[in-house]
Amino acid sequence: MQMIKKAILSLARRAGYDIVRLNKSNIGEHPFSDMQHFLKEEDEPVLFDLGGNIGQTVDRFRAAFPKSRIHTFEPSPSTYSILKPYCDRLPGVSAWRYGIGSGDTKLPLLENSSSVMSSFLEPNKAAGGKVVKSSEVDVITLDSFAEEHKIEFIHVLKSDTQGYELEVFKGASRLMKENRIGLIYFEFTFLEMYKGQPSFYDVFKYLSESNFALVAFYEQHFVGELLGWADVIFINRHYKKKKGRLKSTAAQI
Numbered sequence: 570m571q572m573i574k575k576a577i578l579s580l581a582r583r584a585g586y587d588i589v590r591l592n593k594s595n596i597g598e599h600p601f602s603d604m605q606h607f608l609k610e611e612d613e614p615v616l617f618d619l620g621g622n623i624g625q626t627v628d629r630f631r632a633a634f635p636k637s638r639i640h641t642f643e644p645s646p647s648t649y650s651i652l653k654p655y656c657d658r659l660p661g662v663s664a665w666r667y668g669i670g671s672g673d674t675k676l677p678l679l680e681n682s683s684s685v686m687s688s689f690l691e692p693n694k695a696a697g698g699k700v701v702k703s704s705e706v707d708v709i710t711l712d713s714f715a716e717e718h719k720i721e722f723i724h725v726l727k728s729d730t731q732g733y734e735l736e737v738f739k740g741a742s743r744l745m746k747e748n749r750i751g752l753i754y755f756e757f758t759f760l761e762m763y764k765g766q767p768s769f770y771d772v773f774k775y776l777s778e779s780n781f782a783l784v785a786f787y788e789q790h791f792v793g794e795l796l797g798w799a800d801v802i803f804i805n806r807h808y809k810k811k812k813g814r815l816k817s818t819a820a821q822i
Contacts, residue, residue, distance in 0.1 A: 597785035600754060600800055601633045604725055607752060607804060607812065613638060614724035617711070619669050619737060622685055623651045626727055627662055637661060640720075644668035644706040648684050668708040669730065671739035677703045688731035690763035710740030721749065728755040732766035738775055745779040748807040753781060758798040780806050 596603055608614050613636045618626045621641035630639050639662045643649045649666045656664040668676060668689065681687045683698035689708075692700065714720070723744065728737050734755050744750050753776065757769055773783070781803040789799040 597787075600785075600787045600802055601629060603784060603802060604752060604754065605633055607809075608634070608724055610812065611724055612636060615720065615722060616640070616725045616727070617723050618642065618727050620729035620731070621652050621664065622648060622729075624655045626729070627656065627659070630725075630727075631659065631662070637724075639663070640665060640714075640718075642667050642669055644678050644704075644708070645680055645684065645687055646704055646706070647680070648687075665714075666707070667714070668706050669711060669714075669728075669737050669740060670708040670733065671710065671736040673709050673713055675705050676708050678706045679703055685729075686731060688733060688763055689736075690732045690765055692763055693761055695760045696762040711737070712741055712743040715744055715749070722751070723749065724751045726750050726753045728753070730755075732758060732763035735767040735772050735775060738772070738779070742779070745781075745805075748780065748805055751805055751808040752784075753803045754800065756798060756800050759795070760792060760797045776803050782806050782809070 596606065614634055616630050616634065616637050616639045618630065618639060618641035621627065621643040624641070627639055627641050630637060639659075641652065641656060641662065642665045643652045644667060646666070649664070653664045653666070656662045668678060670676065670689070676689050679688055679691060679700045680702050681692070681696075681698040682701050686692065686696055686698045692698075711723075711726070715723070726741070728734050730737055734757065738745070738753075741750065757772065758766065759769060784802040784804050787800040787802070790797045
């Protein structure tokens with residue numbers, strides 16, 4: 570077995586790759602491992618998936634948290650028609666045809682030929698695909714949804730809304746002020762893919778002022794020698810302190 574491992578490593582290095590063992594105990598190496606670490610004392614976490622597309626994150630959430638309660642949101646009528654019947658077969662998963670933003674309103678969704686690139690923001694040349702149609706969709710705030718559906722706490726808020734994250738976070742101002750969101754997991758695009766997209770500084774400043782701290786960047790993608798986009802996790806400082814107190818108490822028993 571050892572000879573086989575050495576042969577595989579040798580072949581990989583000749584091709585310009587290296588194979589490194591994933592240590593899931595190290596913070597910052599894998600986003601879902603880190604989520605599991607922070608939520609290890611939660612039996613049935615509530616997970617929000619904004620920009621659900623056809624269920625890719627739903628599958629990853631269910632694998633990491635089998636007993637979770639998942640709310641997934643997809644504003645595109647055509648994409649939602651795929652997501653909804655898939656989620657209906659999954660226990661503990663609810664699909665909603667809403668966009669999420671800073672106000673309860675209707676907005677034109679610019680639907681891209683690549684559905685994962687659809688956005689409320691107009692794409693720049695750096696964005697992939699092309700806009701094939703504009704669909705007016707219902708947009709709500711997370712504050713409104715949580716109040717209507719009596720959601721007391723969101724353990725993980727995942728957002729993949731193509732440059733619209735700051736508006737999403739602004740619509741969760743009450744939840745954030747009341748420390749009712751534990752982790753925020755989102756993709757941030759450093760390239761100017763969409764017109765009017767906020768800078769990372771603006772997003773970082775908003776979250777920091779809302780009592781969130783940066784955990785790590787993950788799955789970084791470079792364009793040339795510059796960071797193009799990456800996933801990122803922030804944790805609510807109050808939630809982290811609470812988890813630390815519980816851990817400390819458990820150690821004393």
